[in-house]
Amino acid sequence: MIESLLVANRGEIARRIIRTAKRLGIRAIAVHSEADAGLPFVTEADEAVCVGPANPAQSYRNVEAILAAAKSTGAQAIHPGYGFLSENADFARTVEASGLIWVGPRADAITAMGDKINARNLMAAAGVPVAPGTTDPAADLDAAVAAAAEIGYPVMVKAAAGGGGMGMGVATDETALRTEYDKVRSFAERMFGDGSVLIERYFPRVRHVEVQILGLADGRVVALGERECSVQRRNQKLVEESPSPAVSPELRERFLAAAVRAGEAVGYRNAGTVECLLDPATNEFFFLEMNTRLQVEHPVTELVYGVDLVEEQLRVAAGLAPTFDPDALAPRGHAIELRINAEDPKRFLPGPGAIKTWVEPTGEGVRVDSGYIEGNTVTPFYDSLMAKLIVSGATRAEAIARAKGAVAAFELAGPKNNLPFFAELLENEEFLSGDYDTGIVSRMR
Structure with a gap:
């Protein structure tokens, strides 16, 4: 297993990766901007290096500074998280050329999937449906x-x-x-x-459904179920759940088979997501894009499949077998993720500020992946995501009930936040029915 890991990211995903690294006995190294010096991921890492000012181009996208930090700290591998440099093929090549382990797919797969037209053509040739x-x-x-x-x-x-x-x-x-x-x-x-x-x-009424894939060290590509991502504002996801309430066992089989073909077409290794559009009127689905990285919404898959996807990423990067049996993957229960953003709950415009109160909900089936604690400040320099509230239960109804309780118990004051929106959504008949599409938020507004 990898012995030391530099996390080239910030906030909740950096904190999330560090948590798994430390559980596995891996020395965790954080890089941070000057604006993020006081955030939990910095203090929780075994070592931290400031790589520049608040501007991401001068810090989290600063390849030279990140590689210098890896060298000075003796890091063996780099995990890019999501966003920033995670889907930058040149960065992946540079990391490997520097003698470091890249915790992600090969650079040629990132390049192949980075251009939407090229990706469409590759998928069509592999027999994956495209619009x-x-x-x-x-x-x-x-x-x-x-x-x-x-x-x-x-x-x-x-x-x-x-x-x-x-x-x-x-x-x-x-x-x-x-x-x-x-x-x-x-x-x-x-x-x-x-x-x-x-x-x-363009499909006026459509659902956004994606499949989690993992390219194993032995060359196989496996699919770990689907996620429903249709609750969106401005084409940006707010809620994800697994399994999708729109997907029957027969349709699931077709989804997963297509996603595996997509991964195999580019020799995929490590974690990735095949995103699709589903026409609920016909049950036809079409390839949208492949995200060549870990997704924000990966926790719902972890809870339903009982795996730690960050650990699996590290194992693939190290050339090790997965912790699970690839031939015996089966979902259990239901999980829902709510993205807690620093934005107003009506127009969803950013509302950064100092966090005066931050009390996370607890209880059975409740998990919070957060990037902040009380006393931190949400700055305007980065994405508005503050935390992910993830709930799970034996059934979708039980997961929703737990989500309602967790939203009500989450005490957050200071920055504007979208908790009131989630309280409204969790009482919305369309959402509760499971028969919703990407237009649900606009209909609520």
């Missing part, structure tokens, strides 16, 4: 208009290099397409340095 769309970037507006006419409106205009719900727009006709194309292209150039645009069929 009707362009097989090459829409080079200009005329090409986009021609593609949309062939596909049929409405269409989704997507940044080919985007991810995580960023760089997307919907066009219901040619006039809207002309506006959205320019908007998405300029956003993509600014955010990703690549203005390539993909045109794809």
Whole structure:
């Protein structure tokens, strides 16, 4: 097993990785910005190194500073968490070229899945269902208009290099397409340095369902069930649950088989997620993207399958067999995750600030993965996620009941937060029925 691990991230995911590392007897090393010096992940690590000022480009995305920290602390491996450098193929190559172990997929898999058009084409060739769309970037507006006419409106205009719900727009006709194309292209150039645009069929009523895969050290790819991620605002997830209430045993079998084929098509190793859109009217699903990293919502899979995905990542990186039997994977019970963000519960606009009160709920089936404690300050420099409230039970109804109690018991004052939204959601008939889609939040608002 790896003996020393540098965590190239911050907040709750850094704290989460450090927790598993220390349980396994691995020396855990944190890197942090000047703004994060007082956060729990820094104090809980065995060693911590400041890698720059608050600006992520000068700290958490500062490759030279992170590698220097790894060298000075004698780190053997680097875990990137999610976000920041986690899906940066050049960083993965640089880590390995420096003689360190990269806790993630191979750089060529990151590259293959990083471009949405290339990923679509690879998946189609592997027999994974893809939505009707362009097989090459829409080079200009005329090409986009021609593609949309062939596909049929409405269409989704997507940044080919985007991810995580960023760089997307919907066009219901040619006039809207002309506006959205320019908007998405300029956003993509600014955010990703690549203005390539993909045109794809848009489904007005759709569910977002993803499959957790793990590429093992022996070359096999296994699937650890699906997660329902349809409670979203601005294409960003707020709630995830596993198993999906929309997925029958027969549909689950098709989902998992397609996800394994997707991983095998790129020789996938380590943890990854195959994201899909599910048309509830037809039970057809289509490949959306592959996230070549650990997901924010990984805890619901851990609770349903009884595994520690961070430990499994470390074992794969070290060339070790998994702790579980890949031929005997079976879900047990139900789990739900609520993302506790520093944002107002109505318009979901960021609301950072000093945390005056922070009391986490406890009890059977309640887990909190948090990045903050009372007295910390949520700054405006990073994502608004403060904590993940994860609940589990023998049934979906029991998990929801525990979620209601946990939301009511979570004492949080200072920054704006979305706990009131979750209290509302957990009483919403559409959500309670399990028959909901990605439009549920807009209908609540």
